[in-house]
Amino acid sequence: xxxxxxxxxxxxxxxxxxxxxxxxxVACGGDSDDVSSSSxxxxxxxxxxxxIYTADDIINATNFKHNDDYDVEGLDxxxxxxxxxxxxxxxxxxxxxxxxxxxxxxxxxxGVDFAxxxxxxxxxxxxxxxxxxxxxxxxxxCAGNGGHHSGKCDNPKYFDYVIVGNMVLMCQGxxxxxxxxxxxxxxxxxx
Numbered sequence: 092x093x094x095x096x097x098x099x100x101x102x103x104x105x106x107x108x109x110x111x112x113x114x115x116x117v118a119c120g121g122d123s124d125d126v127s128s129s130s131x132x133x134x135x136x137x138x139x140x141x142x143i144y145t146a147d148d149i150i151n152a153t154n155f156k157h158n159d160d161y162d163v164e165g166l167d168x169x170x171x172x173x174x175x176x177x178x179x180x181x182x183x184x185x186x187x188x189x190x191x192x193x194x195x196x197x198x199x200x201x202g203v204d205f206a207x208x209x210x211x212x213x214x215x216x217x218x219x220x221x222x223x224x225x226x227x228x229x230x231x232x233c234a235g236n237g238g239h240h241s242g243k244c245d246n247p248k249y250f251d252y253v254i255v256g257n258m259v260l261m262c263q264g265x266x267x268x269x270x271x272x273x274x275x276x277x278x279x280x281x282x
Contacts, residue, residue, distance in 0.1 A: 132268055133275035137254045139195055144258040144281075146171045149189050152280045154179055159226065161188075166223045168192050168201035174229050177277045185263040185273040186248055188230065192257045202259040206252045210261055210270075214247035230261075253278075 150157045154177055161172040171191040178184030190206070192198040205223055208214065209230050218224045232248040249261035251270035255278060262277065264270030 132271040134253055134271050134278060136251075136271075137199075138256065140256040141195070142256045143194070144189075144191060144256055146173045146189070146191060148281055149173060149175070149187075149258075149277070151282070152177065152277065154181070154184075154280065155277070156181075156184065159229070161225045163190075163225070165225065166190065166205060168197045172226070174226055177273075177280075185276070186229070187263065187273070187277060188226065188249065188261040190259040190261075192259070194257050195254070198254050198257050198259055202254065206259045206261060210247055210249045210252050211267075212247075212250075216247060 146160070149155060150173065156176040157173060158176065159174040161174065163169040163172050166172060169190050169192055172188065174186070174188050176184035176186055188209075190198075190202055192202055208221060208223075209216065214230075215221070216227055216230055218227055221227055230248050232246050248263050249270060250264045251267045251274075252259055252261040253271065253274045254260075260274050260277070262270045262273035264273055
């Protein structure tokens, strides 16, 4: 009797383990070499690809207009940062800031914290508050009532960002969806 209960318990544990592994395999995609986190939009928030991107990968993308190279002193772990514009229509381009790290782990550990300071509804883009203020004026946009005065000019230009391998890409947008759409558009032309 005891052996029968023991066999049933083992069978139950085995079935639960198989079910858990099956759920995990389906949730992770199971058949991709580059594991990407799930996304409700056009691009994954975090793509763990092993590819190492450089500033030239973005600068050389079709229709990307490179505007500035930032000094990364004070941007912990970063090896480069650039600012520019992309759009198929040269008169309708979005703005981007790309920060490059030696690898994906560094982008996740050090890059995310800095990107969170500069993006989203909670971003505070004041020089005395930001830890890394290089290019801070490029990360701001003005909002107001459209009258003579433009209003408050410390609103974030980049509502969100994505991490693709070793790169943190901040993309212009009024909300997460718009920012992710802009990130997806640029990444679609990066070779």
